[in-house]
Amino acid sequence: MKEVNNSIPSFENKTIRTAWNEEQEEWYFSVTDIVAALTDSTDPKQYIKKMRSRDSELNARWGYNLYPNCHDCF
DSSP: OOOOOOOOOEETTEEOOEEEETTTTEEEEOHHHHHHHHHOOSOHHHHHHHHHHHOHHHHHHOOOOOBTTBTTOO
């Protein structure tokens, strides 16, 4: 069995929420948290919405992954 690092990552002291999919053995990261950390946006959800409205390809490929305990993660 592979050992998994369960620590919460951070970027410039900003927490990035994650979820580990044990079956597929891969991490999922909160896009909202990453955008907030990289842009210093006061409203990262609005920032993402604007990015999607300006880029039709990004919008067409956009998807949501929801987890029972993390409704706001992605």
